[in-house]
Amino acid sequence: MERAQLGAAPVCGFDLPEQCGNCEVRHLTLCAPLDSGEMQRLVEILKVIDVPAGASVTEEGEPAEHVFNVTGGALRLYKLLADGRRSVTGFLFPGDFLGLTAGDTYTCSAEAMTPVRLCRFPRRRLEGLFSELPKLERRLLAMASNELAAAQDQMVLLGRKTAAEKLASFLLQLSRRQEARHLPPDPVSLPMGRSDIADYLGLTTETVSRTITQFKTTGVISLQPQGRVVLRDRLALEECAEGA
Amino acid sequence: MERAQLGAAPVCGFDLPEQCGNCEVRHLTLCAPLDSGEMQRLVEILKVIDVPAGASVTEEGEPAEHVFNVTGGALRLYKLLADGRRSVTGFLFPGDFLGLTAGDTYTCSAEAMTPVRLCRFPRRRLEGLFSELPKLERRLLAMASNELAAAQDQMVLLGRKTAAEKLASFLLQLSRRQEARHLPPDPVSLPMGRSDIADYLGLTTETVSRTITQFKTTGVISLQPQGRVVLRDRLALEECAEGA
DNA sequence: CGGTTACTTGATGCATATCAAAGAGGGTGG
């Protein structure tokens, strides 16, 4: 596991929901379009939750009683096949939403990769706010649409890209998500292990490792302590990622 | 290409929007939760469109001015890499929705595989109805959530399943979708070509063909004229699909 | 009925998986 990020990147203000005004990722979350009065309605039903590294937040198939906004740390989403093969369907960072489902169970399991802080909403009560706060539902639809677009990109990656193209796409994706959180694009932080990356890209840990080495050797990236990656030749990565 | 399905399965009643009451896939569409008065508001902004086999309905990256409900025929959704590699991200059948996007461009290209009938809605005007018909937005969110769950399953398939498991999953998926349209589960109709299937499953046409032959040889399926597939051993397919 | 396209089948090759082991962190206890 990795170093805690709660201290390094305090989020959603301090401990108290009343201080969402300080939330560094508000512009990415569910809450983005709400004014302070509307926020108050949300704050009434949310609870701030801290989860230690390695703990589960949701289990695939379990009743979906809550939905969550990630405000600190990082999680992996995954599904398992009958024989134990794993597919990591996504990584969540501050600002990301967890628990959206049309049915009444979670569609994926979610595990904290680092200590994680979440804003937890009872699903029923959040849905109860929809009529009062239509912006909330609008926002949820927009977030779902964005996730769908990302899922389509991931299908292209999994179905048609080579190992190098997959890795390049992955690094750029993380870089862009850092930028969305107003972090520098460049030393990309990898809070996940090689096997998480492998299960996300449809590869093995060995192939991930070899491909990283190859990128290092050809000078397009370089590695820093704590699994941080400097993108030395972003253009080369972009061309690689697009299959040029 | 394939035989037209418009004659065989008349949809959305006859020509006139006023006759949505006869629509055979209404329970699957955007329209499902609306009463007749509410339907009337939709009917005012929709136009029924017929598209010949092979024609494009949307192009990835083009302005998303319309959204569509499929009421007859079948389409493929796809994305291309820079060098021409193609990834088919989905197939659409009657009842399916096309054009959902958070941005202002389409995220995928859509091509008719057979003659297709669509209910076309100007996106702006549909969004304009949201405040008046909140059920509509609720429904769209539910449909997006369902698509997201399907996309996650597809990621597992692409990232971690073998060729045989992919094919088994694919046949079962089509069978279940036929059932959702109140068609028999069993002679599964394949309006798409082998290369469409290959690009959907992350395989080549040759591998798709060989795997189908293998299923035929082992007796789990049998082929009928016009690319219809009988699922002779559904249980075996289900176990294969889940990686048992 | 002939031409064209799509599908099937076969032979071979390669990218990535698998198997195996050595090397690097990083956390803990002495």
Added chain:
DNA sequence: CCACCCTCTTTGATATGCATCAAGTAACCG
């Protein structure tokens, strides 16, 4: 504070599932 140990990562050798290359065959259309 250092040394040990555990786990994760890297590197190497080999294997294999699927891709690629190449015909042959069947289906469809005009």
